[in-house]
Amino acid sequence: MPGFNLLLQVCLAYVAVLFAVAFWAERRARAGRVGWLRSPLIYTLSLSIYCTGWTFYGAVGYAARSGLEYLCIYLGPTLVMVGWWVLLRKLVRVARTQRITSVADLISSRYGKSALLGGLVTLLAVVGTTPYIALQLQSVTLSFSVFAGSAEDVWPAPNLHATAIWLAVGMTAFTILFGTRNLDANERHHGVVTAIALEALVKLAALLAVGVFVVWGAGGGLGAMAERINASPIAAAPTDGSRWLALTFLSGAALLCLPRMFQVLVVENSDERHLITASWAFPLYLALMSLFVVPIAVVGLEILPASANPDLFVVTLPMALGQDWLALLAFLGGFSSATSMVIVATIALSTMVSNHVVLPLWLRLRPEGATVSGDVREVVLTSRRLSIAALIGLGYLYYRFSGGGAALAAIGLISFVGVVQVLPAMLGGLFWRGATRVGAGCGVGLGFLLWLYTLFLPSFGPDVVFSARMMAEGPWGIALLRPHALFGLDALDPVVHAVLWSMVLNTAAFVTGSLVSFPTPLERLQGAQIVNVFDYTASRRGWSQSSVEAEDLLITAQRILGAAEAQSLFRAEARAQGKVGYLPEITPDFIDRFERRLAGSVGAATAHAMTGQMISGTAVSVADLMAVADETAQIKEYSTQLEQKSRELARTARQLRDANEKLTALSVQKDAFLSQISHELRTPMTSIRAFSEILMSADDLSSADKTRYSRIIQDEAMRLTRLLDALLDLNVLEHGKVTIAPERALLRDVIDRAVLATSAVNAAGAFTIDRVESAEGVEIHTDLDRLAQVFINLIANARKYCDAPRPRLRIRVTRLDGRLAVDFIDNGHGIPVDSQALIFEKFSRLSDQSAAGGAGLGLAICREIMAKLGGSVTYLPGQGGAGFRVILPDAQAASAA
Amino acid sequence: MPDQRDKPLFLARQGYRQRRVIDAAWVLPVFGAFLLLVPVLWDLGPSGSDAPRRLAERGVYIFGVWALLVGGAALLGRRLRDVASPPADEAGAPQGDAHRPDPAAAPDDGPV
Amino acid sequence: MGHHVLLIEDEPNIMEAIRFFLSRDGWRVSCHSDGATAMAEIGRVRPDVVVLDVMLPNRSGFDVLRDLRADPDHGALPVLMLTAKGQAKDRSRAEGLGASDFMTKPFSNAEVRDKLRALVGRVD
Structure with a gap:
């Protein structure tokens, strides 16, 4: 039996390797040798953070309880990946062109760079992810306890909590070290991603090793294994159709909405074509991860005592069969799953918290705005680091106070339902121009509330938040409002119930809100750019009439991007304009690029607000207005000032368009005229030429023919003359001075x-x-x-x-x-x-x-x-x-x- | 017939194939979803709620479909690599319903 | 036996000239001054090659060409188009619609003859 010390040493050694790999990858990337760090393989492996500690340990427990249903958790993502062309391609393209940093940023950016919406999604993500982080801490600590319980050393229970604390501290350190190196959240975290890819291999290898051992070592080969599976009590559990449907949908949606998945799938994506590889390689990875789950569960139920926790079979089964090293490998696999999830999830969440909560507040609390004193860069980095520590701390607290009682899988699913509330706003935003901020806010907000009411709050158990009586009879005795049986649907599984109501009402609120509200011009621009992302090449600019000096912009950029990067950005721009030095001409185009670059660091809403503070012009340019000109009349709903300006601009635009149309029409007329003249001149000339050739070449013509053909030539020549006379006459009449007598x-x-x-x-x-x-x-x-x-x-x-x-x-x-x-x-x-x-x-x-x-x-x-x-x-x-x-x-x- | 007429025909054929590959990329997930949702029907109905099920065979079915999807996606991916336009340069929307971006949006119009 | 040309041209003098020098070289020439009658007669005439003017009354030569190409029996006939407008876009439009060759008026009689020979030769 590996003792506690050995386990600790292995753990530390493994963590050291991870740090080393991350360091090495960062250095390599910094030296510009990105090479395979950016390969489709690394990308695919980094997606494996979908398989968390819950998956690693919990899937076996899940299978032991409900048969094949655990597969739904992988089948949903498989379908989304296989259908990458439909959805992910667009999502990735949008994120790249708009420099999106997180789910919250996507939603905020799509709906007119709304800070409020970004905050709401961030809140939802934090509430939904915290239990998930707790779950990871729990899974690692539980697996530690397995070794503790079996080891000879005395390992008192409080040490378990100490383990959890150390684990939390270690992960915080790693995440801060490698996750907040670059301010630009849009830049790739090479260290983190490479370390995660390594962890992905470890967990796959561990699970496959245990599986192979169980099937061919303990189970007696494939045939015997199949019989044991069919004979096992697992086979008695019927498949619940509604759960199968709901879980497949839920997991597929979660792949898109989970903050950590969005981070690796979209934000860390360096090349759209990596999706092509991932579209089959990631489903393959998922299939391999779930291949041996049922055999392990079946053999575990057979061999281990009834009191054994099925959630830990992956470790306890090899141990019971005397394969200590295999158990240790399995432990490392679980450890990898848990840590990689926590690291990426906190990076994603900390970006969201700092960009959508801290910075907007900070900007608001400083009346002098972004241009005056204060290093924004420092604020962003600090807020991001503090968020990471706070999030892991929250997870720890949740773990301590929830007592770790619920089965692992339950928390995972509850969390899924929470984050998936973003889905209608996300898909609607990607595919429907008519989706508005109000609709998105209503949908996400209502979905969030329903999730809290029907699933999250009841999950704490009776009498913690909701009393047992209220759960059974409904608030104030209103049976229709029972959290698990809303509007009388009491036959449903709680998760299916929550998915059904929250998604239906969320979508309904989103659609209705969008239909009855009217978007701001910026929202409509963003909507058009995002929905038609494949049609747009250049971005439409959002700023004009700048009275800002290049130097002011440079100062701000230095504060946010860092001096070196800001200067290189400005110098490149100046050079592109043919100027020497660091101060380019402030064109709307440049301001737009500048804002996007900031958005990559601090999120779209904040970047927009900062740029807006610096530029005291109108927020909407002529080009923008032209883009929405078909409904110019409705823009009048906005403030009178903007109304006046927009009218003025629209008038100018219309005049320009009219002038342009006239010019085009004139040139078309000229073309048509020339082409007509050509036709009218060439037609008689054709006859003349053809008949003169005939007359010249033929000796055997009868004199009658000769006369006839000469006459034709003469007629046509006169026709030419008449035509020229008429043309000249017309020309004189049109342009010249005609003498009238x-x-x-x-x-x-x-x-x-x-x-x-x-x-x-x-x-x-x-x-x-x-x-x-x-x-x-x-x-x-x-x-x-x-x-x-x-x-x-x-x-x-x-x-x-x-x-x-x-x-x-x-x-x-x-x-x-x-x-x-x-x-x-x-x-x-x-x-x-x-x-x-x-x-x-x-x-x-x-x-x-x-x-x-x-x-x-x-x-x-x-x-x-x-x-x-x-x-x-x-x-x-x-x-x-x-x-x-x-x-x-x-x-x-x-x-x- | 004259060779001028063969050329566009050939091009059209290639474009046609590409479009069908894109169709397939849309159909594959739908097809997969259908096959993977078959388990919803497995234990419908009142009969035999406690009878042992052929769990192993059911597992083989799902993993079989899974393998099919992986293979299908890999095959399609190879064909789609040419269609999927590289990210940085012009977004040639291959769906064919693309309208070109406004040429007026050229840089440096300056403030109006 | 000479090849058979279907000539669609609305200028009587030009029609006359083409008819004259082609029939002198042993071609059989059927003349029509608009597309509709030509298309109606084409099954009976069974030409080997078509000479088609762009500027025709009622339906333009392009329309006639499109109809001809859509015709299951005669869609493959070689077509020489004539235009007096002399614009590049007419030429590209004609090529796009499947014209086999294209000439701008005024033309040399020998050139028309050579082109027609080439077109007919290609079919044989």
């Missing part, structure tokens, strides 16, 4: 001229022109040639395009508000409504074959001419055909006849 004449004469000039157009077809000559006897005073050009165009168009079987054009002169109007209305199909706005644009020729001769410039020219003359030409809809109204210039129209 007004003359007096009768309107009738001008129309006569136009009708005559168009008689050659489409002369083959019968075409009737219907005029009322008496009304045309009006004297006008304008540029008659130009006006005639407009009329010719309109009449020619009617002759070309009127598709009625008996085409007919009505020309009517009317007087509108003292001005003369000439309407040209044919009896064809007219112009479709959606094209009516376009026909006056250049090259807007409606796709119609007979239009091939024209270039689509005619109406554009008409419009320009009429504008120059002081009149107008418009399309006249609703005339049963194509109708155009020419309104003649005002002053020049004078009645004569």
Whole structure:
């Protein structure tokens, strides 16, 4: 039997090795040789802190009591890991881009860097984790007691408490030494992680060694073992479906929400691709850890006396079989499980406590703010160290005063249910833009209260917090409110009951709160960035209008990040801007980066508050407002000052956007115009080139063909000329100075001229022109040639395009508000409504074959001419055909006849 | 047919495969959850609440599913390594519903 | 027996020119001035190659090309596209839709002939 002294020596030696490994890894990392310290293997092994002392010892006890149900605790995480693509990938990406330091920081950051929410989650985590730390102390002390009880040395009971105290002190020292080396909680704790990876191997090896020994040494091989399992009393316990479901969910959720798991899984992750390895390697690790649990439980129940505690079978079974060294190895495995959990959990919690409780309070209590005196760095480090000591101390106190009575597994599950209350806010925050701070606060708060009421407080036993009577009959005798049978659900297991009610009501409160509340602009920005993390590359900035000096920022940064790091940050930024020295231009971009860097040290909410104190500008920039501009109106809910500013900025933004749109439209128009010109010029040129090649290459052409083809060439050449004339004409009208030569004449004469000039157009077809000559006897005073050009165009168009079987054009002169109007209305199909706005644009020729001769410039020219003359030409809809109204210039129209 | 037409087809095929690998990454946990929740049904119903159960065989079932998931995740992981974009550089969201970030968010716009 | 070209071109003069120099070289040429009638006739005509103008009345040459590529019987026909706009984006659009070759107007007759020969040769 290993005596107490031997045990102590082994323990000390093991701890010394851990310290040495951690030191070595830190030195190596500091020297820049990170290498395999950052390998996917180390990452996967560090995840093994999921398997705590509870798992190591308690799983066997659990199996002895409830059969295979203990497996749920591993199956949940297995599913989450295997489905890493769905959830973990996003979580890790968000944490990296936002420099998240903990669960509390994630929640706070997502919901608008809310300090209050961060504090709430921290409180929840501390209350949920303290019993868990107590549990680890208990498991190690219990395993010590096994050796004490069997050793010859006298080892009085008080020594057990001394063991617990020494254990607590040792872990505190290790954690402070390696856990608070770097202020930047986002930096990897290489020493801690490497030591944990080593511990992961030790506990796996220990459990596998005991298992192999039990199956093949004591159990008689696989076949015999299977028979013993089926014959064992464990096999009699039925599987409880509701617990199976609830525990699988719970453990999967816990993998995401437990502060220590978030630390190793997300915060310590140095490369997203490590997740790929961990997605199968970690489930494999879990499977190996649980593989021999049932055999150990079965053989333990067979061999050991009925009074033996199944929670300690892992140690007592090898001992009873005379394998002292195996027992010692198993003890070390349990020791590893417990210590690694405590170390990481306290690092994670201390970061949360210092960033979300101590620093916000400290900032508030110092009215002069962050810029004036006081080394923030020292405050953060001290608060973190004190938190570590306090947390382990709390765990110790809990252990001492709870008396260690409850079965190990029970505390573990209670703790799980507590931390899992963060889940709805976390998942909602990752996937739902509509999740708000109010919703998250309601959900987490209500879940926390329900957990306290239905599970945590009753777990102290009857008459400690809740009286036995109250548990049985409900508070004030209201049966519906019995803590274990809320609203009458009394048939459920307490854990399932608590999971059900807390998760359902938590989620309901979260969703309802989010639906009825309205997020702040910062919340919406963060929400958009986090939910769409895969779409965003650059961050959107949160600060603008800085009146802060670079030097002030540098001073603050030095206080928080340390002089060397702050200076290198500033120098790098200055260099990137092309400046020499340490003081870069304070751009919003830089401030944003600066804030993020601070966030890595002190959490998002605190960093935001500190940066905000230094920068006396608006909290929202134009870019931010543009991002939420679709609901600009609702931003009015905020303080009047912000309202005014945002309106002003939104107006500026809108003007900018309008200007931009106009420029874009212009450039599009120009492109389209050039492309049209190209088409109109190239089309006749194509015919000309093709036919001239034909004429040149062919000797055997008939003279008729030769004439025909030459005519085509001539026609097309004339078409080109016409097109160029029209273009030039239009150009002159649009830009140049057109000389207008007004003359007096009768309107009738001008129309006569136009009708005559168009008689050659489409002369083959019968075409009737219907005029009322008496009304045309009006004297006008304008540029008659130009006006005639407009009329010719309109009449020619009617002759070309009127598709009625008996085409007919009505020309009517009317007087509108003292001005003369000439309407040209044919009896064809007219112009479709959606094209009516376009026909006056250049090259807007409606796709119609007979239009091939024209270039689509005619109406554009008409419009320009009429504008120059002081009149107008418009399309006249609703005339049963194509109708155009020419309104003649005002002053020049004078009645004569 | 002309070779211009083969090329996009080939690219499309690769993109298609990648998308299906991503589908598989979504389906695997669902599939696993279904298989691992089968124990919920084992002892449903009133019959034989105290009869000894084939605990060993049940254990073999769960560990079998477990092994399947580990293998599946390992296989998928190898295919997904190419799809999962590296963290630092541009986030090419491979789901295909990505809209590009606002190009106006270029650095140094200065205070407005 | 010469190869059969289906020509879709709305400019009568250009249509005439292409028809002339192709048939002189022994090609059979079926002409259509819009996509709809061409697509309706394609099953009867059974061409070996299609010459398609981009600027067509009603439906553009791109639309016609898309319809053609979706056609189970004639989807694989080589198509030479012609455009007078001379813009790079037209070319890339045509390639994206599966045009086999692309020419900008005005073209040389010999070049059209060579391209068509190459396209038809590829099918054989």
